[in-house]
Amino acid sequence: MERVVGTTVRGLRGPIINKGDNLEEIIVDTVLNAAKVEGFSINDRDIITVTESIVGRAQGNYATIDDIATDVQGKFGEDTVGVIFPILSRNRFSILLRGIAKGTKKVVLMLSYPSDEVGNHLVSIDQLDEKGINPWTDVLTEAEFREHFGFNKHTFTGVDYIEYYKSLVEAEGATCEVIFSNNPKTILDYTKSVLTCDIHTRFRTKRILTNNGAEKVYGLDDILTESVNDSGFNEAYGLLGSNKATEESVKLFPNNCQPLVDAIQATIKEKTGKTVEVMVYGDGAFKDPVGKIWELADPVVSPAYTAGLEGTPNEVKLKYLADNNFAHLRGEELKQAISEYIVNKDEDLVGAMEAQGTTPRQLTDLIGSLSDLTSGSGDKGTPFIYIQGYFDNYTK
Numbered sequence: 001m002e003r004v005v006g007t008t009v010r011g012l013r014g015p016i017i018n019k020g021d022n023l024e025e026i027i028v029d030t031v032l033n034a035a036k037v038e039g040f041s042i043n044d045r046d047i048i049t050v051t052e053s054i055v056g057r058a059q060g061n062y063a064t065i066d067d068i069a070t071d072v073q074g075k076f077g078e079d080t081v082g083v084i085f086p087i088l089s090r091n092r093f094s095i096l097l098r099g100i101a102k103g104t105k106k107v108v109l110m111l112s113y114p115s116d117e118v119g120n121h122l123v124s125i126d127q128l129d130e131k132g133i134n135p136w137t138d139v140l141t142e143a144e145f146r147e148h149f150g151f152n153k154h155t156f157t158g159v160d161y162i163e164y165y166k167s168l169v170e171a172e173g174a175t176c177e178v179i180f181s182n183n184p185k186t187i188l189d190y191t192k193s194v195l196t197c198d199i200h201t202r203f204r205t206k207r208i209l210t211n212n213g214a215e216k217v218y219g220l221d222d223i224l225t226e227s228v229n230d231s232g233f234n235e236a237y238g239l240l241g242s243n244k245a246t247e248e249s250v251k252l253f254p255n256n257c258q259p260l261v262d263a264i265q266a267t268i269k270e271k272t273g274k275t276v277e278v279m280v281y282g283d284g285a286f287k288d289p290v291g292k293i294w295e296l297a298d299p300v301v302s303p304a305y306t307a308g309l310e311g312t313p314n315e316v317k318l319k320y321l322a323d324n325n326f327a328h329l330r331g332e333e334l335k336q337a338i339s340e341y342i343v344n345k346d347e348d349l350v351g352a353m354e355a356q357g358t359t360p361r362q363l364t365d366l367i368g369s370l371s372d373l374t375s376g377s378g379d380k381g382t383p384f385i386y387i388q389g390y391f392d393n394y395t396k
Helices: 023-038 052-059 065-076 094-102 125-131 142-149 161-171 184-189 202-211 258-272 318-325 331-343 363-375
Strands: 008-012 047-051 062-064 081-084 106-111 175-180 193-196 216-219 243-246 249-251 277-281 384-388
Touching: 008 023, 008 363, 023 047, 023 052, 023 258, 023 384, 047 052, 047 258, 047 363, 052 249, 052 277, 062 065, 065 094, 065 193, 065 216, 081 094, 081 184, 094 161, 094 249, 106 161, 106 184, 125 142, 142 161, 142 175, 161 175, 184 193, 184 202, 193 202, 202 216, 258 277, 277 363, 363 384
Parallel strands: 047 277, 081 106, 081 193, 106 175, 193 216
Antiparallel strands: 008 384, 047 384, 062 249, 243 249
């Protein structure tokens, strides 16, 4: 019988994960039980994805405000610290900022504008145009910002992040000066000790600061790269990818996930004879059209994945073939011609007209976005995603 369904994505419900749980066993059991209950088979090249959150929970990878403060104080001593380019997020940055402030006496908080790195806006571009302000050249004090734009609350959260972040710093006993600039060098007019909090642009920011006279330069990826007072840590990403756990602690991005994905793949192979692909995923990489927020606040979409998920898709555009190469055909003849073309397509279609309009993103980024949208970040209770038919094409 001809298949009439392509890619199928299932969110699998599992138990609430706690520190020390055997994730490999839980995930394999969840997948096999779901297949039995729902009546689907395990096939070669199916994909199991696991949210990074439960991996971090199982690892017990947590840190407190005091842990963060200890590391920050050890790196900066009594210096005034320039905290630059943080994202505007209660979940992602508020606890980190409290820890940073607790480890310092004075913070100069430099915010990018009109938005942060992932698209959370302080003001709109239209407001900048109206006031004649160039965000690439103009540096604003807090008073100047308020004079031009007043108090603006975030589209989704209803929070004035300028007021909120300043209050968090001051509540920890540090003084706080807020400025607005998109040029890393601006902070050097205030202090030579800088903690840069951007995510995907952090290496460039550090380089610019170091080359222009900064004396101490660290990023969030340099804080808690090793345990402090038995805290959790992430040797690759430090505080990047962390999320608020309680009012006093964060869950860090998980460590050393590769053994987990390899073990799940091996166990499924042992139990079913099938080779599935496995990956741990964090934020998807997509942009919200209403709030203009780019979702990717984690340092990477996937910190670990099996070898079969390396690379990018190699696909042709069906509608291009139908409108161009085979425009003279219809019905079964068109289907056969396109199927034959797909079967014989080149192994590398980069630059080919037949591939234009396909999505040349990393497979892990595409699958991570698919998984993140399926599991959501709320109460669906589906931290494992099972994907079938992702590598199929029109000929299968």
